[in-house]
Amino acid sequence: MTRRTMPYLFVLPAVLLFAAFKLYPILASFRLSLYKQSGGVETFAGLDNYARLLDDSLFWTALGNSAVILAVQVPLMLALATGLAVAFNSRLLKARSVFRLGFFLPMITGLVAYGIVFSVLLNQQYGLVNWLLGSDIPWLTDPLLAKVSLGLALTWHYTGYNAVILLARLQTVPTELYDAAAVDGAGAWRAFRHVTLPGLRPALLLTTVLSTIGTLQLFDEPYVLTGGGPDNATLTIGMYLYQNAFKYFDFGYASAIAYALALLIGALGLLQFKVLGGKS
Numbered sequence: 321m322t323r324r325t326m327p328y329l330f331v332l333p334a335v336l337l338f339a340a341f342k343l344y345p346i347l348a349s350f351r352l353s354l355y356k357q358s359g360g361v362e363t364f365a366g367l368d369n370y371a372r373l374l375d376d377s378l379f380w381t382a383l384g385n386s387a388v389i390l391a392v393q394v395p396l397m398l399a400l401a402t403g404l405a406v407a408f409n410s411r412l413l414k415a416r417s418v419f420r421l422g423f424f425l426p427m428i429t430g431l432v433a434y435g436i437v438f439s440v441l442l443n444q445q446y447g448l449v450n451w452l453l454g455s456d457i458p459w460l461t462d463p464l465l466a467k468v469s470l471g472l473a474l475t476w477h478y479t480g481y482n483a484v485i486l487l488a489r490l491q492t493v494p495t496e497l498y499d500a501a502a503v504d505g506a507g508a509w510r511a512f513r514h515v516t517l518p519g520l521r522p523a524l525l526l527t528t529v530l531s532t533i534g535t536l537q538l539f540d541e542p543y544v545l546t547g548g549g550p551d552n553a554t555l556t557i558g559m560y561l562y563q564n565a566f567k568y569f570d571f572g573y574a575s576a577i578a579y580a581l582a583l584l585i586g587a588l589g590l591l592q593f594k595v596l597g598g599k600s
Contacts, residue, residue, distance in 0.1 A: 435544030489523030
């Protein structure tokens with residue numbers, strides 16, 4: 321063993337693990353997407369599984385549901401996270417560590433566990449929310465309210481996580497910029513617009529891309545909270561992929577959905593880098 325070959329020895333385990341548990345499944349699923357299974361027999365189908373997506377109304381319903389969550393819940397969550405990060409960074413806020421910990425705690429809650437908690441809280445007959453409101457609002461059985469309930473659960477779980485990322489970036493913004501803005505007569509709002517937001521741009525880009533990926537792969541929360549219902553109102557792409565693979569055992573079609581989803585995420589990621597990334 322020489323000094324030149326020693327680094328390759330250290331990276332070899334990681335490369336082997338990546339090849340076994342990442343690269344091979346990716347290539348195998350692409351192969352599956354080109355085949356159809358019938359009676360335990362595989363037949364080559366070319367791009368038929370991808371063409372099937374275009375005429376699959378349930379696929380477009382799932383895609384539309386994911387798009388609605390992405391367009392409504394993600395901006396709302398990131399706006400709340402930005403406000404929280406600014407508050408966490410303020411010297412006027414006492415016991416900042418306690419508040420930071422309190423808002424980050426939902427993140428360590430298991431996805432299935434908090435989905436079950438929200439399903440109990442929002443139960444129409446026995447839920448705590450309806451008991452406090454003195455009503456019988458069908459949070460999980462009305463198509464629109466089911467989407468709202470799912471958005472509330474996601475916002476509760478992920479806002480603190482994104483706020484911590486934004487706070488880490490905010491603490492790198494030089495205080496001299498705020499002092500210069502104050503000398504120029506800038507108020508709190510103008511300082512936020514011209515100092516805080518530009519300083520947060522890299523972190524906002526990161527949280528936007530991560531939230532986009534997470535939303536388009538959403539599975540646990542709708543699966544536990546609503547089961548994709550009512551009437552497929554909360555069916556997401558992740559759930560539809562799961563149903564085709566492990567309920568109908570149509571692995572070829574499920575793999576095609578996975579690759580279509582990967583292409584969509586890649587395209588949105590590039591668009592977000594183009595819009596929010598700036599010259600850097």
